[in-house]
Amino acid sequence: xxxxxxxxxxxxxxxxxxxxxxxxxxxxxxxxxxxxxxxxxxxxxxxxxxxxxxxxxxxxxxxxxxxxxxxxxxxxxxxxxxxxxxxxxxxxxxxxxxxxxxxx
Amino acid sequence: xxxxxxxxxxxxxxxxxxxxxxxxxxxxxxxxxxxxxxxxxxxxxxxxxxxxxxxxxxxxxxxxxxxxxxxxxxxxxxxxxxxxxxxxxxxxxxxxxxxxxxxxxxxxxxxxxxxxxxxxxxxxxxxxxxxxxxxxxxxxxxxxxxxxxxxxxxxxxxxxxxxxxxx
Numbered sequence: 001x002x003x004x005x006x007x008x009x010x011x012x013x014x015x016x017x018x019x020x021x022x023x024x025x026x027x028x029x030x031x032x033x034x035x036x037x038x039x040x041x042x043x044x045x046x047x048x049x050x051x052x053x054x055x056x057x058x059x060x061x062x063x064x065x066x067x068x069x070x071x072x073x074x075x076x077x078x079x080x081x082x083x084x085x086x087x088x089x090x091x092x093x094x095x096x097x098x099x100x101x102x103x104x
Numbered sequence: 105x106x107x108x109x110x111x112x113x114x115x116x117x118x119x120x121x122x123x124x125x126x127x128x129x130x131x132x133x134x135x136x137x138x139x140x141x142x143x144x145x146x147x148x149x150x151x152x153x154x155x156x157x158x159x160x161x162x163x164x165x166x167x168x169x170x171x172x173x174x175x176x177x178x179x180x181x182x183x184x185x186x187x188x189x190x191x192x193x194x195x196x197x198x199x200x201x202x203x204x205x206x207x208x209x210x211x212x213x214x215x216x217x218x219x220x221x222x223x224x225x226x227x228x229x230x231x232x233x234x235x236x237x238x239x240x241x242x243x244x245x246x247x248x249x250x251x252x253x254x255x256x257x258x259x260x261x262x263x264x265x266x267x268x269x270x271x
Contacts, residue, residue: 033193034139034142035148035161036161078162079163091208092209092212
């Protein structure tokens with residue numbers, strides 16, 4: 001059932017932004033946070049394909065599922081958290097680290 | 105949860121109020137006004153959602169009691185101002201940032217590292233076991249218990265170097 005809940009996060013909560021395929025990029029953000037917004041704008045300007053979710057806007061069950069997912073990568077559950085290729089996690093607004101992780 | 109609507113005038117009004125209060129007590133709002141206004145919009149959004157000013161850059165639980173430490177200005181602001189020249193969301197910054205000698209950015213989350221410590225230290229103790237040193241402003245006598253004295257005395261605006269260790 002665990003894998004199903006992860007699947008649900010990916011399929012139903014995420015907003016997809018089309019763009020160039022630079023690998024799988026997932027942004028966990030808060031709609032009220034300035035650093036999350038800067039991270040999102042950075043990804044937009046890169047022109048990369050990515051998915052994002054505003055965790056604060058989710059209903060309670062989905063919010064808990066998203067929090068659990070963020071915690072797997074970033075135990076402090078801070079935002080923004082960017083997960084790249086299900087491998088690397090970049091915490092906070094950090095252009096260099098994101099670029100490094102997607103190899104550009 | 106739906107997206108909240110916050111009126112532009114309300115953002116501007118709160119910006120002015122917070123800016124006046126900050127300047128009157130030795131603190132500074134982030135001079136990047138557009139960024140700062142978005143954080144203030146976030147505070148007002150959280151007020152509508154939860155009934156209190158949860159930090160716009162942290163996920164609120166919705167229970168005020170659980171979130172008291174992240175109600176703006178948060179428990180971590182002064183510590184982060186001392187160490188990083190800004191608070192976590194960068195609504196508040198140090199003089200260095202205001203003067204353009206330092207830029208703001210994402211800083212590590214302090215919440216969860218000091219919270220337990222603060223809670224553990226709440227019972228009454230002998231002076232020798234105080235959890236924080238007490239600093240005294242030599243100009244006006246203002247006392248505060250924290251790791252380091254504030255950048256500017258919130259009462260008389262004397263600078264950090266005018267503070268002495270009191271206890």
